[in-house]
Amino acid sequence: MPRKPKTPDFEQALQQLEGLVEQLEQGDLPIEDALKAFEEGIRLTRDCQGILQQAEQKVQLLTEQDGDIVASDFGATEEPTP
Template sequence: MNNDAISFEEALARLEELVNRLEEGNLPLEESLKLFAEGISLTKKCNKHLEQAEKQISILLEDDQGQSVIREEEL
């Protein structure tokens, strides 16, 4: 699966599929390794999506002077 343009939700759903298949434990080693590698790639993609969302939230929570409107303690 090409996951270059995959959404966070799609990546997460695919990760769940991979985990379920790997947990079954009846796959050949080569296929297990292939699915594991895909899972690592999807995990990195999910992390990238989350980092981008965090940046957007930070921008939205800034006032005109660039100061945080809501401090982390308030969250």
């Protein structure tokens, strides 16, 4: 069975994105390289957003009670009522 290509993990993608931002902020890249770095940054940003959306969906599935999703803040100290 063929495997689908592995997407980079969030921490790795974020670290790469931070490196690109640092390079762009220095302002010494030729315009062609700066555009390539910007394009890569956009791709990494979308990857990170996708990873976060998947994590949010997993959290919603895990917090489902009796067929209903119980929404609660991550920082909430109260237990959701059944």
